[in-house]
Amino acid sequence: MALLIRNGEIVTEGSRLRADIYAEGETITAIGNNLAAAPGTEVIDASGKLIFPGFIDPHVHIYLPFMGTFAKDTHETASIAALVGGTTTYIEMCCPNRNDDALEGYELWKSRAAGKSACDYAFHMSVTKFVNETESQLREIVADGSASFKIFLAYKNFFGVDDGEMYQTLELAKRLGVIVTAHCENAELVARLQQKLLAEGRIGPEWHEPSRPESVEAEGTGRLATFLENTGATGYVVHLSCEKALRAAVDAKSRGVKIHVESVLPHFLLDKSHAELPGVEGMKHVMSPPLRAKRNLDVLWKALAAGDIDTVGTDHCPFDAEQKLMGKDSFVNIPNGIPGIEDRVNLLYTQGVKRGRLDLERFVDAASTRAAKLFGLYPRKGTVAVGSDADLVVYDTNYRGVISAKSQYTNNDYNAFEGVEIEGRPSVVTVRGKVQVRDGKFVGERGRGRMLKREPSHF
């Protein structure tokens, strides 16, 4: 089966070009003007539309046992939600906890995705302890194609590693050429501040942010940077949320530390007043690091435009209202997460490109290309070029709509961006040459997605 997309304007991280794209099978085989179609070719007219490389969400949770419950999506629901919103590849955090065996966890996470995802996917392997068998297990996992790690400097005694384990992980990662993604907070301070607030009777969701303030995230970010500096490893801060932490990362970058930065959709659009709403409405806006004081939003947008923030992910992690209410007597029991896999691209386009905060090329870079480059997927993913996978998003900039939980594919009963207007959406989304989405509807093949094998590239 061949695919021809005619007359669109192709936007990559470095160029804009009006041309046709021809894909034979799963791969882009020609880009040019007036390309001819063999009989039987599926032809899509993209006149007046933009064509982007399939977008990549570098940070999602799909299968996730957490705080005594499970995140709501499956790979079936999350991948369709992703595709409808223009995301054709996601990288899931494989998160066995400290009590689990790492290799068994890895196999479990893989089994949840295999044959289920409608788009391509990969894994960041969490290192939640460092024991005798850890090195050999991680070598095996890297050899299997999962060439990135995740560490948590928060969630003490569950996902969290101590400084010694962080050192061992980074030292091994350096030898293996593997990038290490990191949740940067100070676990000890979070635990102490939580206890203090609860002892004072401060139990509502509005106390979640004060229990993990900006300084606590900045400390974690700075500590990661110092450990990177002294091991020579390459790191990637996930979901950086505020100016103080940004400064720690940018300082490190400027002294040559190999540190990259991701911020996630909620931190660009929502602030801590959302978590201060009474009852379950506040709980729906609880994630870690928390939503911050409003002054940070503009700082993040500017850093994103400048490229100091490399990528935009989501930290997609849906828990429904009933699950959120597990924390009604204590904010520490609210399952953390604000889902966004379906809305990331449209909101970033609307609030970024349309509002003049981001140019189109940086938008593509931040939401696709840079993640592909950092995580060993480029140029197979993250660009529109001959030889790349035909993961394409034909984007309708004239579309106008409103985000609502009622019409979403994400398996959840609320959307934190409910009622927000979007000015654009994908009209066609392809995965390796096959049309999976048309105008907001999934029309494709379930289970088409494949696990992407990635080589280490950070030596």
Ligand SMILES: [Zn+2]
């Ligand atoms: Zn996460």
